[in-house]
Amino acid sequence: MERHLGLDWLRIGAFGLLIFYHIGMVFVPWGFHVKTAQPQDWVALPMLALNSWRLLLLFVVSGYASRALLIKGSGTPGFAANRTLRLIVPLLFGVLIVVPVQPWIELTTQHGYHRDFGYFVIHDYFRFGSLGGVLLPTWQHLWFVAYLWFYTMLLALLVAAFGRRSAQGLFDRVFGTVLVWLIPAAWLVAVSAWLFPGIGPTNNLVDDLVSHAQYLPGFLFGFALAGSPPALAALRRWWPSALGVGLLCYGVVVAIEIEWPGSTTPAWPYGILFASARAVQGWSIIVALIGLADTYLNRDLPWRRVLTEAVFPFYIIHQTIIVGVEGALLPLRLPAVVEFLILLATTVGGCWTFYAIGREIGWLRPLIGLRLRERREPTL
Template sequence: MATLRRYDLDWLRVIAILAVYLHHVGMPFNGDDFHIMNTDSSKLLDDMMVFFEQFRLPLLFLISGTGTIFAFSKRTWIQFTKERAVRLLVPLFFGVLIIVPPQTYFEHINEYASYFEVYKNADFGINHLWFIENLFWISLAVIPLILFLKSSKSNRLLCFFEQITAKKFGVFFGVLPLILILISSKKYFPSDSKDILNLSSTFYYGFFFVMGILFASAEGTWIHLKQFRKLNAVLFIISTIVFYAYYFMPSEWISPYLTINQRWNLWYIVCCLVGWTFVTTLLGYAQIWFNKKSVLVQKLNEAIYPFYILHQTVLIVLAYYIIQFELNIPLKMLLLLVTSFPIIILIYRFLVYPFKITRVLFGMKKRV
């Protein structure tokens, strides 16, 4: 399983990162605390984005987990660690020093006399590159698990896992440990921070990462994801209805009966239901829609990592100027979309793709 190229996973990786990009296009306009904020905000946009937040990153972490199995398949654990360091830590340090500072400058532009004061004050941050940092540490943490799964000692576990997912609701019940992890960890780490030390976030996304590893290791589970895709789609639709029913429910309807902690726990449950059912549904349908050899997806898969590293900086710089225009929110979003996307592509094509040093700095493999 781990030695075969899965083009459906390549497509899902591209789709997941493009979804992150589109989400960030809307961030200046949804009323949340983003780096650059428009004066007016759209409640409708916020109501839509809070839904998509439940599965865009879980999908990305799960796909990264499956990719970890592929990366490990031809390497020892030492070689794997070196490969992760080169492809994750090098872009992370480069990003913190070069890619992220423009975000800091435009976010606090009135506090700086010049751009170079960002460096003079050592105002460095990780920003959107938190995903790369988390991916590195989680990848190292799961090395013992991967070594176990590669050994014959894991046969009984993988067989048991396949037997569970062969049941009609077997895949769906994977949401139960996810709910338990999120509710229990939120008691001690209530923050929404994506810092690696905020264990409620790390354990939550780590669960999807580990499930990606298990899915990639248990060959029969992929068959079950495809087999039960329609059922999982129905469960996703039901979860969506429950999610929005709770989201829009007036607080005075339930506040007399539930404590604030209990209400938050219900919120965590509906979020887990939407995230898990969407991801498992998409993994099933992707085997039908996307698992075909494609030159296009090979090129997109090569470009998508640099695209991710670049996208938020380009968006923030452009958004700083666009939000000052006398336009409505849909037009500003459209303008941000149609200007940022080609700029990111041009930077990639002419400054990143052709050169050995920039390919290394952006976590790309050598040109074949």
């Protein structure tokens, strides 16, 4: 199975947007671990252009990559062991070392906690309970890694039980048509507007059915897509229409958000219309992006290998930098645009430094999600 370079570029782009998105969370009037002094309602509009598809796309791409890893690996047990090493080790490192500053800043800036960081880590972080409404210890943004590992283990069990291609023919027949766009969009509408109306994600794995109802099918869809030329052909065929519908639905979402900003509850039936339009927007944009990537981006370019390797370390560290820097900036009461520029520069610079140092230190590489360096035989 050949590597799909277009999906590599999508993964790079999605993780890049994640930095902008989490910086935006500082300024939008939604809940976050640290907030600027004066959040602005208008920031929600560009955020709504991204948040209906950014995470689902990553699970789809991860499912696609999982098939390639399974094919070239040493069987299903080896695949499961490899993914556990590559995901659980960085997750534990993140929870123990990278993440703690985030709940500390949240507690000190939003919940009246007055202890210093050293005291917090030694006495409170590992309490395995709640402090000021914050559950500790926590994985914060690294919930994605835990969910990805869980879905990967479910996939390994399915493959071991039923075989790699048991339903591939059915998938090809169904999703090799316009249904590759319509069926997932309809399912996401059902999840958002019917099964779990008004219910947000919890990110705690055990009690997060609304997330699992979206991300697990997306992950399995990506796995099946990796072995389905008909479905990829359908995505190439329908991406212009999907892009148009996605933009139209985004317009509906924006109109409702402007009329009922922030946490205001829209009048009936606009809440259902908002959820439905957002769901259709999300899958339509994913169809458009995969179709575009398969048509125009499935090629190698300079920096792809480095960026493909760097995105996981970037993901591990980026939110801690954002929360830590904003926590330091809050007492200065800087203009929002100055805060944004400082956050952007320090986050990009900090992520690159974290990756550049970590990749050169052998024992640190698996902790930040990189493969161990292969030993080279000495030359005479």
